[in-house]
Structures are given as structure tokens and as C-alpha cells.
Amino acid sequence: MNAFTMKRAEKYGLRRREVVAAxxxxxxxxxxxxxxxxxxxxxxxxxxxxxxxxxxxxxxxxVAMGLGLALAQPKRRVLVVTGxxxxxxxxxxxxxxxxxxPRNLHIVVLDNERYGETxxxxxxxxxxxxxxxxxxxxxxxxxxxxxxxxxxxxxxxGLFRKPGPVFTAVKVRAENPPLVLPPKDGSELRTRxxxxxxx
Amino acid sequence: xxxRSSAPAWPAAIHxxxxxxxxxxxxxxPDAGHTQLxxxxxxxxxxxxxxxxxxxxxxxxxxxxxxxxxxxxLLMQSSGVGNCxxxxxxxxxxxxxLLAIVTMRGEFGEFxxxxxxxxxxxxxxxxxxxxxxxxxxAPEEVAPxxxxxxxxxxxGPQATAVLLAQQLIGVKSxxx
Numbered sequence: 250m251n252a253f254t255m256k257r258a259e260k261y262g263l264r265r266r267e268v269v270a271a272x273x274x275x276x277x278x279x280x281x282x283x284x285x286x287x288x289x290x291x292x293x294x295x296x297x298x299x300x301x302x303x304x305x306x307x308x309x310x311x312v313a314m315g316l317g318l319a320l321a322q323p324k325r326r327v328l329v330v331t332g333x334x335x336x337x338x339x340x341x342x343x344x345x346x347x348x349x350x351p352r353n354l355h356i357v358v359l360d361n362e363r364y365g366e367t368x369x370x371x372x373x374x375x376x377x378x379x380x381x382x383x384x385x386x387x388x389x390x391x392x393x394x395x396x397x398x399x400x401x402x403x404x405x406x407g408l409f410r411k412p413g414p415v416f417t418a419v420k421v422r423a424e425n426p427p428l429v430l431p432p433k434d435g436s437e438l439r440t441r442x443x444x445x446x447x448x
Numbered sequence: 449x450x451x452r453s454s455a456p457a458w459p460a461a462i463h464x465x466x467x468x469x470x471x472x473x474x475x476x477x478p479d480a481g482h483t484q485l486x487x488x489x490x491x492x493x494x495x496x497x498x499x500x501x502x503x504x505x506x507x508x509x510x511x512x513x514x515x516x517x518x519x520x521x522l523l524m525q526s527s528g529v530g531n532c533x534x535x536x537x538x539x540x541x542x543x544x545x546l547l548a549i550v551t552m553r554g555e556f557g558e559f560x561x562x563x564x565x566x567x568x569x570x571x572x573x574x575x576x577x578x579x580x581x582x583x584x585x586a587p588e589e590v591a592p593x594x595x596x597x598x599x600x601x602x603x604g605p606q607a608t609a610v611l612l613a614q615q616l617i618g619v620k621s622x623x624x
Contacts, residue, residue, distance in 0.1 A: 282512065302515060307538035310508030313500075314538075317512025317520070320473060320496060325516075341501030342508075348499060435542030439515060448517045 253371040258362040258423035263401060265359050265421040269330060270295045271405045272357060280318060284311035284331025286366045288359055292330055294429035299445035302438055303431035309338030312356055316346050319354040326353050326409045333360040333374045340383060343416065347388025352412040361423045369423070384416035392416040459484035461591040462549065466521055469598040473498060473513045473520030475506035481551035481617035482523045503528035504535035511544050519602055522548040526570040527563060536577040536607065545605035546579065547598055549612065556614040574609050585613040
């Protein structure tokens with residue numbers, strides 16, 4: 250048997266929709282890349298915006314995409330919101346971020362220890378894998394794990410107060426909130442994003 | 449093939465083309481054949497070199513760059529093309545520009561048989577994934593080929609790749 254603990258995440262106190270709503274509240278001109286799957290639905294549930302780019306594919310690419318955007322728009326704040334499964338597929342991109350490193354990039358991983366869109370199979374974080382430690386080891390010094398409401402509050406109030414890159418894994422309850430789907434047409438998503446940036 | 453003592457001129461010609469197209473993010477997984485170009489880009493204050501851990505990061509990185517208004521180029525060797533395939537669905541579905549410059553291995557006098565399968569499959573793999581391929585075999589073909597690919601990438605927008613033939617780069621050997 251794999252060393253996965255399936256029951257653990259069912260008891261986590263933080264709820265993904267509330268976490269994302271808190272992160273995006275009063276977002277102003279924040280640029281958001283939302284990783285495929287539940288993270289994109291969560292960002293959409295918080296309000297579909299032109300300056301949110303939800304991914305429907307390209308698994309493992311959210312952080313790298315956020316990096317390219319952060320380098321291209323050094324005066325804007327860029328937030329990548331993604332899930333643990335998506336992050337695990339692109340772990341190398343954390344080292345790529347650390348090698349630059351962009352001051353305007355924050356990464357939040359909603360870690361429910363599950364592949365939520367494919368039947369709830371455990372990801373490696375249901376076992377011994379610790380994403381914040383991986384981020385630290387990749388060279389992102391400001392990397393931590395949030396588990397409580399108090400920690401979430403300080404994450405939200407501290408967002409973009411310290412120079413990036415900042416990495417936060419937020420342990421969230423394993424659950425499947427109602428689907429709130431963003432637009433699916435990639436041309437529309439990129440056109441609206443660039444227009445909103447004045448490009 | 450170039451002798452080691454006299455550096456070829458085509459890497460500088462690629463650098464000039466990239467500048468003329470206002471390319472500023474230069475993402476790469478290195479290859480010996482890209483050494484000179486990477487050094488030229490690193491020395492250029494208008495460019496930012498982004499070393500990757502794997503090539504698909506570059507596809508995603510340049511998607512983000514273009515969303516934010518910057519053009520980029522992805523430098524890799526042919527063995528890295530296979531790593532990019534699923535991420536190219538992002539480029540295609542969102543109709544984003546992509547300019548890749550691929551140094552070919554495993555196609556002409558290759559000493560390492562492990563390079564051959566991906567090298568041989570590179571043009572077809574790219575085209576199956578929706579990337580237009582252009583090949584440069586002689587030094588004088590390099591600049592116009594990069595210019596053509598860049599025009600189609602950035603004025604399209606479309607995904608394009610320039611394949612730098614192994615005859616151009618020279619055959620690697622551990623006996624030098």
C-alpha cells in the first residue's frame with residue numbers, strides 16, 4: 250500500500266472557496282493565473298474577471314506562466330492560484346522562479362491532497378510530500394504552509410507586502426463545491442486579458 | 449561544419465533577428481549548439497535569459513510573457529521537443545505566438561544513438577502539435593529562416609519553430 254492518508258484532509262478547517270474569496274477580495278488590478286481544475290473554478294466563483302486567466306489545460310504550467318507574466322509586467326502584482334496536483338506536475342518551475350527571482354510574484358497552492366477532478370485519488374501530499382519545503386529547497390525562501398484561520402488572515406493581510414517570490418501551500422478540506430466554470434474559449438480569455446492590460 | 453577555432457557567424461545573426469523583433473524573454477534548456485546565442489542574449493541588457501528545468505516550462509512562460517505584452521523565444525535541442533507536447537495545447541487553444549529555435553540532434557552523423565528517436569521524430573511531433581516548422585541547413589539560411597518564423601509567430605499569432613540542422617551545428621563527439 251502507498252503511504253497515503255486519505256482521511257486527514259477531510260477534517261481540515263479551511264475551505265477552498267473561502268480561502269480564494271479572501272485572497273481575491275479587493276483585488277484591484279491584481280493579475281491572476283488560475284491553475285487547471287478546481288483552482289480555476291474557485292477563482293471564477295470569487296468573480297470572473299478579465300485579469301484572471303483560468304487554465305483548462307497545460308497541467309503543470311501555471312507557475313511558469315505566472316513567471317512569464319510577472320517578468321513582463323514588473324510593476325503589477327501577479328498571483329498564481331493552483332492546486333497540489335497541478336503544482337506537483339511542475340515542481341521544476343519553482344526552481345526556475347527562484348533563479349530569476351521576480352519580486353511581484355506570489356504563488357498559492359490549494360492543497361486538498363487530492364486529484365479532485367478525476368475521482369479524488371490521493372496526490373503525493375497525502376503522503377510524505379511537503380510542498381512548502383520543496384519550494385524552500387528550490388530557493389524560494391519565503392515559503393510556508395497555512396492551516397488555520399489565523400494563519401490565513403495573516404497570509405491575506407501580508408499578500409504583496411513583502412517582496413516576492415512568495416510561496417504558500419494552504420491546506421484545505423477535501424470537498425467538491427458546486428462547479429462554477431470560467432469561459433472556455435482560449436482566444437477570448439487571452440484577448441480580454443490583454444485588452445484589460447491596455448495591450 | 450565549423451572548426452572550433454573560428455566561431456560561426458550565424459548565432460550573432462539570430463541574436464540580431466531576435467532584437468529586431470523586440471524579443472526580450474529568452475527561455476532555454478541549454479544545448480552546445482545554442483551556447484554562443486545564449487551568451488549573446490545574456491550580455492544584452494534588453495533581454496532576460498530564463499534557464500528552465502524542462503522545456504514545457506518555456507512554452508508556459510512565453511504564454512505568460514505574451515499575455516503581459518512581451519515577446520520571447522524558446523531555445524532547446526530536439527530531445528526537448530517531446531517534453532513540450534501537451535503544453536503546446538495552451539499555445540494552440542489560446543492562439544498565442546510561439547517562436548522556438550531547435551538545435552537538431554540525432555539526424556545526421558549522430559554519435560549518440562539515444563538522441564536518434566526524438567531527433568527523427570521532431571519535425572512531425574511539432575507539426576502534429578500545431579507548430580509550423582522551418583529548417584535551416586546552411587549558415588546563410590539561418591537569419592532569413594528565423595526572420596520568416598518570427599514574422600509568422602508574432603504577426604500571426606502562430607506557433608513556429610526553426611530547426612537548426614545538425615550539419616549546421618556540427619556533430620558532437622567526446623574525442624575533441
